Amino acid sequence: MYKYVAKYFIPSRVFKFCNLTAIPTFIIGLIAFLLSSYFVIYSLPADIEQQEIYRILFIHVPSAILSELIYLFLAVNGFIYLVWRTKISAIFLNSAISIGLIFTAIVLISGSIWGKPTWGTYWVWDARITSTFILLIQYIGLIALRSSFSSKQTTDQILSIVSIIGAVNIPIIKFSVDWWNTLHQNASITTSGSAIDSEMLIGLPLMLVSLLFLSFSIFARNIQFEILTRTGKTSAMREIING
């Protein structure tokens, strides 16, 4: 199974795939973002309690989902790299860190802006916000570690280990609102249903998909950069660049 999957992740093939998809996904993502933004800002009705300000949640929630999923993606790739030593897993890990950092920053910024009129404060050290802030520090730490070692192999090993250990924060973020008394509300969407009106709910997946496309376009460029960085001046390099 592993060998069957691995043959599709040869760096030269991945480089070519990224070359083909980076620009189209960026264009699709940007158009989808603009349309989704127009829809959630101007078409959806105002909330009965929060009025207009609730619309910030359409950027806050998808960014929160992505910031956590990307960290899990790092941990999974770190694990695969440590177990099977696959070069492409290390490339994926390195390429996703900056994207996770940006989405975590967006979560905290949009949450703060939403918090002022709703909670009366930009910031409070409650469990959900603090654990998300720790996630931001984890991403910054990974970026700092990435440039701290001269050997790529050592860097990949350290990043993999730190990513796996750091993944313990993801369930803490997710369940913090259940485990502790927090100012942050509980999950609005659960397996038993949604507390959000179905008319408003549609905005969340629309925005999530647009952000996924934009993330992929950045991810593709980062992968291409990492592949070039790791390929010496050999025929492999010629093959990758010339296709």
Added chain:
Amino acid sequence: MDSIETVLFTFLISISLILILSLSSYIRFMAKLKNCQEDLDD
């Protein structure tokens, strides 16, 4: 700020951050590609 302006401001900050990262990733990749092509030409 009016609340709809606050919403627009938040969306603008968010997309700006994403576009800045996108642009920096693209510039970084193109610079690396240029270096590699020059190395291969030598």
